[in-house]
């Protein structure tokens with residue numbers, strides 16, 4: 001029985017069968033991984049590229065990035081401020097859910113995608129004050145439609161940047177100044193301490 005099976009596998013058709021089985025398993029795995037990386041289906045296929053392209057600032061829609069606890073997502077009222085005056089609002093199928101939300105006075109339930117777990121402390125303000133652009137962490141949003149994370153927002157990613165910013169190298173300390181060396185070391189201890197990010 002088993003020998004017959006292996007004999008069959010050795011026939012050209014048998015080998016093709018094995019190849020097909022392997023391909024199916026492999027593509028299913030790739031598809032499965034792609035699914036976990038894919039952005040969720042948002043209630044509106046919001047085109048970042050169009051809006052950033054006409055010069056609307058990130059902070060106009062995500063104003064909490066500087067002030068609040070989190071950047072926040074715009075409500076239908078903010079969208080409507082522009083879209084009630086635009087002809088395309090009544091003709092575009094993409095904008096139908098917005099019109100419906102406004103008519104029914106219902107919020108748009110955006111699905112969050114840029115998120116760290118609750119046990120992690122992350123505040124935008126100090127990062128932006130340190131001169132980091134939104135794009136450093138969120139990728140080239142001006143080329144995106146619906147937002148997608150450019151990388152996994154995990155601990156290794158946070159620490160890699162915190163270490164890079166506190167390395168005693170030519171970029172951070174061009175004059176090899178001992179005072180700066182000491183300051184960088186102190187900052188590195190602070191920025192890599194578990195309690196900085198974990199409550």
Ligand code: HEC
Pocket residue numbers: 044045046047050051054056074075076078079080081082083088092093094095098
């Ligand atoms: C400051 C003004 C402004 C705000 C605020 C604004 N939009 Fe727009 N929106 C535009 C402009 C301009 C276009 C491009 C219209 C065109 O191509 O003719 C556009 C296009 C769109 C389109 C593409 C329509 C199509 O068929 O191509 C969608 C969808 C859209 N907006 C959704 C939204 C949503 C949802 C919000 C709120 C989160 C929003 N917009 C907020 C100005 C705005």
Ligand code: HEC
Pocket residue numbers: 042046048051052056057058059060061062073074110111112113114115134135138141142145146147
């Ligand atoms: C006209 C309003 C508007 C502008 C301008 C805008 N965004 Fe957004 N942004 C949205 C909306 C609506 C969503 C939710 C849909 C989505 O995830 O794409 C969103 C989602 C996001 C998210 C994911 C948030 C989450 O967890 O769900 C990030 C990050 C983001 N935007 C960054 C930016 C950056 C950076 C810029 C400037 C380059 C920008 N946005 C400009 C409206 C806007």
Ligand code: HEC
Pocket residue numbers: 058059062065070071072073112114115116117122124127128132133134135136137138153
């Ligand atoms: C140092 C990296 C970094 C920079 C710079 C940064 N962000 Fe974020 N952003 C994050 C992380 C990490 C999260 C997830 C935070 C959380 O879950 O609390 C996030 C979450 C967000 C969200 C979704 C959170 C929400 O309120 O729903 C938006 C929107 C956003 N960022 C917009 C921006 C904008 C706009 C800028 C530029 C003004 C910016 N970010 C700059 C790392 C960054």
Ligand code: HEC
Pocket residue numbers: 116120121122123126127130132136137153154157158159161162165191196197
């Ligand atoms: C691209 C670089 C970069 C990334 C990515 C980054 N950080 Fe930071 N972070 C900084 C810098 C620079 C500072 C220091 C600001 C200062 O004090 O000069 C900082 C400071 C902090 C602080 C201290 C803020 C304060 O109040 O002094 C916390 C907490 C923090 N980061 C958490 C995180 C977490 C959590 C992540 C990942 C989810 C992260 N950071 C990702 C660059 C980064």
Ligand code: HEC
Pocket residue numbers: 116117120153154155156158159162191192193194195196197198
């Ligand atoms: C700069 C911010 C930062 C620092 C410093 C940091 N962490 Fe984290 N940590 C994170 C983020 C973000 C996550 C959630 C994402 C992930 O699981 O990687 C996390 C997740 C974890 C988890 C859960 C892992 C899991 O698989 O769910 C543990 C445990 C942890 N950290 C322990 C530590 C310890 C111990 C230290 C000190 C040596 C430390 N962390 C320092 C940002 C940080």
